[in-house]
Each structure stands twice: as structure tokens, then as C-alpha cells.
Amino acid sequence: MEKREQLYEGKAKKVFTTDDPELLIVSYKDDATAFNGLKKGTIVGKGVINNKMSNLLMQKLEKEAHIPTHFVEELNDRETVVKKVSIVPLEVIIRNIAAGSFSKNYGVEEGVVFDHPTIEFSYKNDDLGDPLINEYHALALKLATKEEIELIKEYAFAANCYMKAYWKERGVILVDFKLEFGRLSDGTIVLADEISPDTCRFWDAETKEKLDKDRFRRDLGGVEDAYAEIMGRLS
Ligand code: TMP
Numbered sequence: 326m327e328k329r330e331q332l333y334e335g336k337a338k339k340v341f342t343t344d345d346p347e348l349l350i351v352s353y354k355d356d357a358t359a360f361n362g363l364k365k366g367t368i369v370g371k372g373v374i375n376n377k378m379s380n381l382l383m384q385k386l387e388k389e390a391h392i393p394t395h396f397v398e399e400l401n402d403r404e405t406v407v408k409k410v411s412i413v414p415l416e417v418i419i420r421n422i423a424a425g426s427f428s429k430n431y432g433v434e435e436g437v438v439f440d441h442p443t444i445e446f447s448y449k450n451d452d453l454g455d456p457l458i459n460e461y462h463a464l465a466l467k468l469a470t471k472e473e474i475e476l477i478k479e480y481a482f483a484a485n486c487y488m489k490a491y492w493k494e495r496g497v498i499l500v501d502f503k504l505e506f507g508r509l510s511d512g513t514i515v516l517a518d519e520i521s522p523d524t525c526r527f528w529d530a531e532t533k534e535k536l537d538k539d540r541f542r543r544d545l546g547g548v549e550d551a552y553a554e555i556m557g558r559l560s
Contacts, residue, residue: 326344326398328352338351351405351407353403353405353519357541360542373403382520392484393513394515412449413514415469416455422436423437425526448468480504495558504518504520522536534551
């Protein structure tokens with residue numbers, strides 16, 4: 326499968342058309358941004374790690390947790406064939422432990438473990454700064470139907486259940502993560518975008534060391550080493 330025209334360039338990936346109208350090729354970059362693009366940088370080797378980790382996790386979620394995904398085939402270190410979707414403009418965030426914007430918004434110390442995982446939605450809209458919304462807002466904005474939202478929630482919690490256990494076996498705490506879903510041409514909802522250290526918070530279970538993009542967001546140093554370390558836990 327070959328790339329044809331570039332359809333889109335995002336903050337961390339480029340998307341290309343192929344000869345098959347139902348398939349696209351995504352190409353992962355080393356570019357990193359934070360705070361809605363205000364902070365920019367490069368994380369050397371990130372594209373390769375995110376491509377491989379996302380593909381591996383999506384295949385697991387598909388097989389073990391029965392969540393349909395956009396994944397089709399890894400072409401090389403940075404490029405993957407995926408099913409063409411129209412993205413549901415929702416960022417679906419699952420949290421197991423307080424961190425990041427949850428800690429900031431609600432005045433809860435980072436590291437407080439929840440009795441039950443939480444879910445929240447942001448309206449995926451860079452101009453508005455991805456505002457936090459509830460399900461009724463999502464319906465009012467016609468971002469998805471009630472049935473689609475129910476299915477998205479079911480898939481997101483199932484993904485959390487599977488991934489929490491998966492990472493625990495590898496000495497990693499899955500603190501929180503963000504998912505995006507898309508619709509195939511027949512309307513089927515599938516997990517899309519990526520699952521990577523850019524979109525998840527991973528803490529080492531023993532040292533609580535951050536092994537994700539927070540090292541870049543917060544200028545903690547050792548960014549590349551953290552990405553390599555979390556990738557190493559996968560094998
Ligand atoms: P938050 O605590 O900043 O809201 O982030 C929650 C999770 O979502 C965290 O794992 C990082 C991820 N995330 C993204 O993938 N993209 C984003 O633009 C933001 C703000 C967070």
C-alpha cells in the first residue's frame with residue numbers, strides 16, 4: 326500500500342490517502358505540542374514509539390476486549406494503514422487516579438486513587454480550547470447520538486479495564502488516558518487516533534516516576550528516556 330496525497334497534517338501525525346477510498350495511511354512525527362499548541366518541541370524517536378505502541382494496544386483491545394478499532398496494518402516504523410473514519414469530535418478521558426486538569430479543576434492532590442474510574446468528554450475544537458462538556462452538551466451540539474455516546478462509554482470503560490490490568494503486569498500504573506472514536510462509512514463506531522505516551526499518563530508502579538508526555542509538558546527532563554522505558558515494558 327502506498328501513500329498518495331496528504332489529506333491533513335495534525336500536531337503529531339500526517340494523514341495520507343491511498344488507492345483504496347476506505348483506507349488511509351497515518352505517519353507519526355516526532356513533533357510534540359502542549360497547552361493547545363502553545364508549547365512546541367521535538368521528542369526524538371517518539372513517532373516510532375507511538376506508532377508501535379498504539380498498534381500493539383489497538384490489536385490487543387480488538388482481540389481481547391472486543392473493541393473495534395481503525396487499525397489495519399503496520400507498514401513500517403512510523404506508518405500504519407488505518408480505516409478511514411469521520412472523527413467524532415469528542416475527547417473521551419478516563420481517569421483512575423487524580424492528576425492533571427482533574428487535580429487542578431477540583432483541588433485534588435495528584436495521586437489520589439478513585440473508588441471508581443471517571444469518564445469525561447471534551448469538545449474537540451482547538452479554537453475553543455477543547456472545553457469540558459457533558460453528554461447533554463454533546464447531544465445539543467449534535468456531536469454524536471445517544472446510542473453512539475452509550476457505545477463510546479462502554480468501549481472506553483472496557484478499554485480501561487483491559488489496559489489497567491495489562492500495564493499492571495508490566496509494573497506500570499495507568500493513571501488516565503484520552504481516546505477518540507470515529508465512524509466508518511457505514512456508521513460503525515470504532516476506536517481511532519492513537520494510544521501512546523502522548524495520550525496516556527503512565528507511572529512506574531514502584532517509584533511513581535512519570536513515563537509519559539507530562540515530562541515534556543512540565544519540563545521534567547528525561548523525556549526520550551521515559552518514552553523508551555515505557556516502550557521497553559511492552560516486550
Ligand atoms: P488532562 O489531565 O490534562 O485533562 O489530561 C487527561 C489525559 O488526556 C492525559 O492522559 C493526557 C491526555 N490528553 C491528550 O491526549 N490530549 C490533550 O490535548 C490533553 C489536554 C490531554
